[in-house]
Amino acid sequence: MFKKRYYLEQINEQGDDLLIDRNNIKIAIIDDMEVPYLESLRRSGYNVRHYKDIEDFDMLKAYSVIVCDIKGVGKKFGSELEGAYIIKEARKLYPEKYIIAMSSAVYKISVTKIIGVADDKIVRDTDLDRVSDSIDKAVNTMRSNRLRWLRLRDNLLNTHNVDMYNVWLLEQGFIATILKKDKRELEGNKGMKNVNDMVKGLLVNFISGIIF
Numbered sequence: 001m002f003k004k005r006y007y008l009e010q011i012n013e014q015g016d017d018l019l020i021d022r023n024n025i026k027i028a029i030i031d032d033m034e035v036p037y038l039e040s041l042r043r044s045g046y047n048v049r050h051y052k053d054i055e056d057f058d059m060l061k062a063y064s065v066i067v068c069d070i071k072g073v074g075k076k077f078g079s080e081l082e083g084a085y086i087i088k089e090a091r092k093l094y095p096e097k098y099i100i101a102m103s104s105a106v107y108k109i110s111v112t113k114i115i116g117v118a119d120d121k122i123v124r125d126t127d128l129d130r131v132s133d134s135i136d137k138a139v140n141t142m143r144s145n146r147l148r149w150l151r152l153r154d155n156l157l158n159t160h161n162v163d164m165y166n167v168w169l170l171e172q173g174f175i176a177t178i179l180k181k182d183k184r185e186l187e188g189n190k191g192m193k194n195v196n197d198m199v200k201g202l203l204v205n206f207i208s209g210i211i212f
Contacts, residue, residue: 006175011146019045021143024211027135028063030054030086031102032072037128046135054086057093064142064209065135066090069124070103070115084114091117095155096148096206098138145210149174152206160199166191170203181212 022045029035029050041048053073060066070083079085087101101118104125120134141147156162173189186207192200
């Protein structure tokens with residue numbers, strides 16, 4: 001039994017310094033071509049790294065926001081879906097991360113359906129204001145640990161069918177982690193013992209991305 005019950009409302013929302021928060025939220029852009037607005041984003045305080053492609057999904061673990069082109073990337077995985085495959089698998093592995101699909105053309109329905117799991121979509125050669133708005137929305141979401149948890153909680157309940165009581169136990173551990181600034185509160189939570197290895201993996205990835 002818990003000695004004390006925690007509530008999500010106890011978690012403070014975003015910090016007061018947007019520039020600090022922008023720097024804390026790591027953004028990965030996966031695009032085989034040069035990114036024309038990369039330096040503009042960096043000058044605006046965003047913490048952005050450009051990858052021409054990725055070799056595995058561990059490379060994305062440290063990033064809260066993933067911007068992925070649809071064509072010309074994902075070659076190491078051998079999928080005809082290319083960037084859509086990265087988006088699809090990243091959503092499975094990191095359900096709380098904010099994913100933006102980037103394209104320069106209209107694709108067949110099968111690909112369109114897959115990239116539908118992304119949080120947002122932008123046209124690759126669109127104007128900087130549109131890109132900045134999309135990135136800003138992503139950062140504002142990811143700078144809130146509370147919103148991160150709600151995204152993961154929805155995935156645990158609706159995708160992995162985790163028992164509601166176990167999700168509540170995990171939520172208590174998450175809130176304690178934030179309040180006490182100690183990731184062991186969630187790592188050692190009773191709910192962790194009641195879920196399968198796949199869900200444990202999702203939770204471990206989530207814990208590693210918590211920002212204090």
